[in-house]
Amino acid sequence: MMLQQSSFIPAPPAKLVVDSVSKWYRTARATVHALDNISLNVAEGEFVCLVGPSGCGKTTLLDIIAGLTKPDRGRVLADDQVVEGPGRHRLVMFQESALFPWLTVMGNVLFGLKLKPELTAKERRQIALDHLELVGLEKFADANVHELSGGMKQRAALARSLAPDPRVLLMDEPLASLDAMTREQLYSDIQRIWQTRRKTILLVTHNVREAVCLGDRVILLSPRPGRICADYAVPLSRPRDINSAELAGYAREITAALKSLMSEVVAE
Amino acid sequence: MRRVVVAASFFIALIAAWYVAVMSGRWSPVLLPSPESIADYLWSALLDGSLLEGCWVTLRRLLVGYIIGVAMGLPLGLLTSTSQSFEDTVGALALGLQTLPSVCWVPLALLWFGQTETAMLFVVVMGTVWSVLIATDTGARTIPPIYARAARTMGSEGFHKWTRVVLPASLPFLVSGMKQGWAFAWRSLMAAEIYVTILTGFGLGHLLHYGRELNAMDQVIGIMLVIVLIGLAADKVLFSPWERFLHQRWGTGLKQR
Numbered sequence: 203m204m205l206q207q208s209s210f211i212p213a214p215p216a217k218l219v220v221d222s223v224s225k226w227y228r229t230a231r232a233t234v235h236a237l238d239n240i241s242l243n244v245a246e247g248e249f250v251c252l253v254g255p256s257g258c259g260k261t262t263l264l265d266i267i268a269g270l271t272k273p274d275r276g277r278v279l280a281d282d283q284v285v286e287g288p289g290r291h292r293l294v295m296f297q298e299s300a301l302f303p304w305l306t307v308m309g310n311v312l313f314g315l316k317l318k319p320e321l322t323a324k325e326r327r328q329i330a331l332d333h334l335e336l337v338g339l340e341k342f343a344d345a346n347v348h349e350l351s352g353g354m355k356q357r358a359a360l361a362r363s364l365a366p367d368p369r370v371l372l373m374d375e376p377l378a379s380l381d382a383m384t385r386e387q388l389y390s391d392i393q394r395i396w397q398t399r400r401k402t403i404l405l406v407t408h409n410v411r412e413a414v415c416l417g418d419r420v421i422l423l424s425p426r427p428g429r430i431c432a433d434y435a436v437p438l439s440r441p442r443d444i445n446s447a448e449l450a451g452y453a454r455e456i457t458a459a460l461k462s463l464m465s466e467v468v469a470e
Numbered sequence: 471m472r473r474v475v476v477a478a479s480f481f482i483a484l485i486a487a488w489y490v491a492v493m494s495g496r497w498s499p500v501l502l503p504s505p506e507s508i509a510d511y512l513w514s515a516l517l518d519g520s521l522l523e524g525c526w527v528t529l530r531r532l533l534v535g536y537i538i539g540v541a542m543g544l545p546l547g548l549l550t551s552t553s554q555s556f557e558d559t560v561g562a563l564a565l566g567l568q569t570l571p572s573v574c575w576v577p578l579a580l581l582w583f584g585q586t587e588t589a590m591l592f593v594v595v596m597g598t599v600w601s602v603l604i605a606t607d608t609g610a611r612t613i614p615p616i617y618a619r620a621a622r623t624m625g626s627e628g629f630h631k632w633t634r635v636v637l638p639a640s641l642p643f644l645v646s647g648m649k650q651g652w653a654f655a656w657r658s659l660m661a662a663e664i665y666v667t668i669l670t671g672f673g674l675g676h677l678l679h680y681g682r683e684l685n686a687m688d689q690v691i692g693i694m695l696v697i698v699l700i701g702l703a704a705d706k707v708l709f710s711p712w713e714r715f716l717h718q719r720w721g722t723g724l725k726q727r
Contacts, residue, residue: 304719
């Protein structure tokens with residue numbers, strides 16, 4: 203394991219507190235109530251999955267935690283500090299990889315590292331290489347982004363997000379656009395990486411099995427306005443297999459809750 | 471290899487047809503000189519230095535004006551893409567002036583600056599700046615917002631964001647805008663040189679104009695040829711490397727044949 207050999211000490215994972223956050227969107231025709239009084243605690247090093255149907259404000263919530271969007275009410279605390287804007291300690295991994303096409307894979311991983319002035323060029327390169335190795339892309343360091351497959355792009359994006367050593371990793375449906383085979387491979391990779399690096403991770407998804415496979419906790423959000431309506435602990439041992447019967451049992455329970463939620467919305 | 475043969479035989483056929491037309495004797499050699507008389511003129515102009523002098527004068531005006539134009543257009547384009555007030559003022563002005571053929575600046579430049587190098591420079595700058603400005607503006611506006619968001623979360627703000635994210639992300643637009651700016655500048659400079667004599671330097675346009683005055687068709691066609699060659703060379707030297715880089719990195723323009 204290259205990472206344990208290299209000299210840098212990883213930053214400790216963060217405690218995250220979402221304190222009664224509400225958000226409205228004003229469009230030309232109407233005001234949409236996106237999030238309603240969301241409160242949420244995430245412990246250090248915890249892996250939490252947010253699940254909900256589309257339109258439940260999952261991405262908005264993630265943006266607010268990242269500091270990319272300001273809440274209309276409430277606040278977010280990261281390590282007891284109020285989040286005022288985006289910061290290097292809370293990196294976001296997006297649904298599309300958002301890799302920069304004008305840089306090579308290596309250049310992309312170096313991008314965030316170059317914003318850390320305390321590192322030397324040599325250290326940056328070593329950290330970037332270590333992370334490419336962590337996601338299995340060391341052979342593609344000099345490749346162009348368009349030459350990567352969808353799964354490889356998300357791996358590169360993961361390496362880019364992890365390399366600057368953030369305390370929190372926010373993942374916005376990072377696997378939604380991948381095919382099933384690639385996704386299954388990434389489930390085990392993400393678990394392996396999380397177990398070695400112990401980041402606080404908040405992952406947004408609409409895939410219940412994915413959430414159960416990855417999360418210590420699965421939080422269910424209801425749509426319009428987004429509210430937290432259930433919080434499940436997943437006590438399964440790791441590494442988890444997405445196809446195991448035990449996991450499917452948990453997923454079934456949450457899916458049933460999600461379905462009843464949807465029918466309520468339709469009935470309204 | 472096949473492509474080279476096809477291209478070569480096309481141009482050989484073109485020159486052969488020219489020869490045939492000259493040989494037929496239907497047109498006066500004053501109006502239709504033979505290819506070798508043009509080669510003769512170019513050779514003698516090369517030897518007496520007038521050709522190199524003309525190329526140098528023209529290219530110097532073009533390059534200096536173009537660099538100034540790009541140096542003004544890039545930051546202004548970034549400003550208009552971010553600030554509403556800049557968009558409504560400078561942006562609107564640029565949009566209007568871009569539709570003005572840059573040759574139309576020549577009379578104004580002459581009245582303001584007289585028959586000087588400054589007038590030439592002014593025309594070239596005006597030809598360059600607006601298209602570069604508009605291309606930068608369009609490029610910066612059409613960047614997928616996800617790039618800016620990703621950059622912000624990694625801590626890229628202010629100057630770093632502009633130089634490391636916005637400019638490279640809009641590179642496809644920038645290169646085509648700079649190419650257009652180059653084309654406009656080149657055309658307007660030629661027009662200006664044909665139109666006015668400036669005693670501090672005789673450019674290619676001036677040689678062309680002089681050829682007409684002397685009824686020297688070999689000079690006229692010879693200089694036209696040189697102008698075409700310079701245009702092609704500029705394209706290869708200035709823009710091809712960028713375009714190759716773009717295609718390679720972005721994975722665009724890959725030949726499907």
